[in-house]
Amino acid sequence: MKIVFVTPYYTEGMGYIGNRLPAKLAELGHEVHLISSTGKVYFTQSFFKNYKNVHEKKHVVEPYKLVEGVHIHRVPHLEFMSTLYLRGLWTMLKRIQPDVVHTWEISSPYVLQIAVAKPFLNYKMFSANHYVLSVFALHRTWHKFSMAKLKWVLLKKYTGKFISMFTDQCFPATNDARFVAVKYMGMPLRKCKVTPLGVDTDLFKPITDEKGRILRNELRKTMGYSENDIVCIYTGRFAADKNPLVLAKAVDKLQKAGNTRYKGLFIGVGEQESEIKDCEGCQIIPFEKYVNLWKYYQASDIGVWPTQESTSMIDAAACGIPIVISNQLYARERVSGNGIDYEFENVDDMSAKLLTLEDASYRQRLGQHGSEKMKTQFSWDRIAEERIADYTYHINKK
Structure with missing residues (x-):
């Protein structure tokens, strides 16, 4: 054809x-x-x-x-x-x-x-x-x-x-x-x-062997994260319509409340960059082509997209991490059984919802469901x- x-x-x-x-x-x-x-x-x-x-x-x-x-x-x-x-x-x-x-x-x-x-x-x-x-x-x-x-x-x-x-x-x-x-x-x-x-499930997939775990730990160490840190990742434009600043402010709030395990990892570029950098526990990596993002999802613990749908959501889910999205999104199939939602652009609620994902075994259950769903449906x-x-x-x- x-x-x-x-x-x-x-x-x-x-x-x-x-x-x-x-x-x-x-x-x-x-x-x-x-x-x-x-x-x-x-x-x-x-x-x-x-x-x-x-x-x-x-x-x-x-x-x-x-x-x-x-x-x-x-x-x-x-x-x-x-x-x-x-x-x-x-x-x-x-x-x-x-x-x-x-x-x-x-x-x-x-x-x-x-x-x-x-x-x-x-x-x-x-x-x-x-x-x-x-x-x-x-x-x-x-x-x-x-x-x-x-x-x-x-x-x-x-x-x-x-x-x-x-x-x-x-x-x-x-x-x-x-x-x-x-x-x-x-x-x-x-x-x-x-x-x-x-989602390209040949590229975006969960870690299943010791080599993958070693690479994950090495990348986390390079970025300054410990094994116990809970890394919340956002990828995409740092624009008002995407508003990753909500996540940065939520991490900042958690840090100042003593929950210093929570970290924010932002990969991309845009107008909110300086404000994100000013938030405690947050770091920025310049924009990467999507084919390079799998290793960052595997090295993270939670994927967060505060406002709009993004294909990055399903890439992250395919890598076996739970995702957090806005309660105003209509495409619930992306998060059903493998993540949670929060009140749109509400920093306090974002902080509270991130805390509900503190337990590693709970994150693992959500992440496993997500990676299986992405492979069979997406x-x-x-x-x-x-x-x-x-x-x-x-x-x-x-």
Whole structure:
């Protein structure tokens, strides 16, 4: 099967689905292509500069590269109201002659290009939605008129409704992502199949042997942690919408109350960096590509994401540590049986909930349940096999 993924930007080793799903499909023996602009991940965003240890430049010069069996193609682009039009996309698709074209958005100029080309190039078209309610701010003010709402309705909802006529199936990542896709992006409910974002369980897995335990202890020692410390890890952007400062303040509160075993480990970059550094018991490691994070999850005791959903949650869970998330998140399947929630952005409650995880045997029980669940329900291997079944069904459908 010839499969083409189209994405507005791409960086090797950065970004989960853009790197892992194509590679897993290639492992299954399919011819997989990924078409992107010349831009790297976040290149249109103001915070791109925060990732200078990963991105030396905004753009990639080489037009083609083979990465993990996936053919990566770069095409020129035009920016349009924070979205991209990919020049030469039609020509590239015509040359490849794919059976399937898959995007990770429902409505965007380049997705419209794919929809318009479909009747002429005769492929099946698939999309996805990773917008969840915790990130979709307009959901909270939708009942009011605003220019932001008008812009969304015109450029996303109505355009999405048109594009959906050409879309064979859409894969929202969670139940609330499906709600967003239907209500705010014009995708018919009957075309939606909830499919979670996955985890590479070959990379993210619990420690099962003595070598792993030795490596864990060595890394903890390097970072200044003792065997008895309870390390609470957060990975991602240090931004107000992610608000890792809640965890830092909670650790600071515990430290000052005499619970000095609790430590905060933050891996990433962003505007809250200086405030996090000022909190007792907290340290920062610069942004790392996701492929390097497994060792830090294995060296930690609790994973914490204070506000929004993050794929890092399931990576941490796959490594066998319990996770703490906000009580406002809708994707409960990520924490059910393998973690707890706390009252949204309440530092006191965060501190109290971390204390409930003080017992190592309790953390181990939660972590074991999480790693088993991630392997059986969230692995990219399983998702890739299911995705091929979905593609095949629609290709054979009369």
